[in-house]
Amino acid sequence: MKTNIFAIFLTVFTLQFSNAQNDQLQWLDIDLANYKYPFPVDVLDLNVQAQDLKMAYMDVKPDNYNGKNIVLIHGKNFNGAYWKTTIDALIKEGFRVIVPDQIGFGKSTKPAYFHYTFQQLAKNTKLLLDFLEIEKSAILGHSMGGMIATRFALMYPEITEKLILENPIGLEDWKLKVPYQSVDWWYKNELKKSYEGIKKYQLVSYYDNKWKPEYDQWVNLLAGWTLNSDYKRVAWNAALTYDMIFTQPVVYEFKNITSPTLLIIGTRDRTALGKPLVSAEVEKTMGLYSNLGKETQKKIPDAELIEIENVGHLPHIEKFNAFINPLIKFLKK
Template sequence: MKFKNLKYLFLLCLSLTMTAQDLSQLKPLDAELTAVSYPFPVTFKIIKNQGQDLKMAYMEAKPNNPNGKTIVLLHGKNFNAYYFEQTARRLQQEGFRVIMPDQIGFGKSSKPKQYQFSFQQLAENTKSILDDLKINKFLLLGHSMGGMLATKIAVMYPESIEKLILVNPIGLEDYRKFSPYQNVDKQYAAELKNTYQSYKDYQLKFYYDGKWKPEYDPWLNLLAGWTISEDFPITAWNAALTSDMIYTQPVVDDFEKITTPTLLIIGTRDRTAIGKANAPKELQPLMGLYQNLGKETQKKIKNSKLVELENVGHSPHIEVFDRFIKPLLEFVKITNLT
């Protein structure tokens, strides 16, 4: 018994030491990540809407040997465009021009105090960047929340989208059927409680199956750095507003409206679901079942293909890049989807 207690104390001390080492690398980050250098040139577009002038950041990776195609990468809620670096470099090598926006409320873009977030508004903002760049036709990839946005863009601008790729998108189910509504004030209070450790625990559980690797640190630190910054109240407020958007604006009815050739890349271990913690306990196990949701969604989207990645979580392009990039490249290079 004494030995077991000593062993427990040793493991506890080791855990605390590792946490302290992790936290020692964490630096406070301002709301627009001005101290963070992105891997590709960043341009800022002034977005004029809702009575405000807002800055929307985007990266552009130009290929040395262009194939004449452009692909737009849309980030998830807990991320920004930076985490597409490896994907963008590979697509760049294949001749693609790659555009990676930070949506309003994310990354280096403005964090407004008041803003009516909607997927339609974010779609218009994104399209305006492409219009400025004279890009009329493009391929579109969305991960997580970016998958919901990509779905909306595909429905709003079908003539512009050559191919659509959805990578573990959230919104494959209507969360309102499972979880009661939490107003923005409650969402904000919850966001303000987040810390480095709470973000890491969440990502360990839903993204990486409890196995952390050093290459995950940059994406965690970009998020957690806000929690120790004086700008945390405004970044947390924007996080609450976008959570409200995701919950109140489901896209499940949009899938059958998609006419663009579509690839679904689904890590089947994923269990991500908005509002799961607030759902009745008996319903929580029924949420975020991606091994089922991928198949159900593929049936709704005409001219679509499903690639399931077994034992992979929410972020395949980070967790298992080689398994993710192979079907992606095969899809973007073919001329017809069969």
């Protein structure tokens, strides 16, 4: 009886806590107009695929500019805001830091229709650098941003002084293991998103079931959109980018990278899209970053590898010093 009473109490408490979290959740404009970024945000006007789009970005210039630039490219479940501590550290060292929100993300336009390719996102980033009159830059990509950064380095080697990949996805070709799902399938999944579901995914996938209060803000930035009556637009763009990730692998072209490259890998990471769609046996073979980092280092000519033990998908959030110190050392070479 005591066990049953405790179980009932725990269920009621969990529901009340969950409802309290939802009550505190901030409604967010789909372009995050009511969310303040850590640095001033400007906008680049683009005309792409017969439509006018706005690409938001931060361009942070240090007083002690050392003549070097770096572009930070966010992951799929994030935007430029999560780079704050990284920007702070880099400008302290004299680097100019450019942080775009890719089309479909953050404060940038969420198109009603768009053919997403990593080539197009890389080209948009190149257009931003052209607009800012930046001829050379280091390119850093995290998670999905690592796939964009890789494509950028392949398309624009003359611009890419150095390439840094922080727990990038796309180190394996998931379409070889995961049955194809249509954009409509991904869209229906995105429409089901909630605060609880988003937090559970990040808790398990990113942080090994060890949550800190400072992680809440990255859940809220996604969950706040679900309160918006235009959330379908956000969900549609998210579905399109899932399709891009699955159908446009970069893993086969790592051998063609010519820029000096640094891999920063949290070895606890197990991120792999499509795990719920495969058997338990297949799932065990996916997202093994303790192996993927080493395998990728061998594929990229003369790549350096920094492995951070007991850290998951977000080294620059979870264990900042272990991330930033080798990054700055690499940039200064």
